[in-house]
Amino acid sequence: MFNLFKKDEVIPQSLVAYKWRCPDKIEVSIKPSKDGGYIVYVNDLPGCITQAESGEEIFEMVNDAIYTYWEIPSHYRPYMPTFIPPEELRKQLDIKIPEKYLKNPLVLQRT
Secondary structure (H helix, E strand, C coil): CCCCCCCCCCCHHHHHHHHHHCCCCCCEEEEECCCCCEEEEECCCCCCEEEECCHHHHHHHHHHHHHHHCCCCHHHHHHCCCEECCHHHHHHHCCCCCHHHHCCCCEECCC
8 A cells, every 4th residue: 555644744633633632731649669769650541650760750751651651653742742740849859841841832730
């Protein structure tokens, strides 16, 4: 069968469909790991769990877990909403927002 689209081409209709999969907000539970670091449960998505070695890595890993849960292809991920922990939690865990996310619109996580 002949495919009219390039493999990594972003198709507007698909982009809209993928964006609708992502929730407007998420709630997570963060627990210290026995081995160091953190275990993060995405409460709104059953079975969606990730781990991180540092507070900053939580940010990256939660977004990756959500995109993986919703099966968002990697070339669509730059266009997806980005979830960040609330300011109170960022201060508590000393989480700094990675520079690359400061240039894009962000979706704030509310708890």
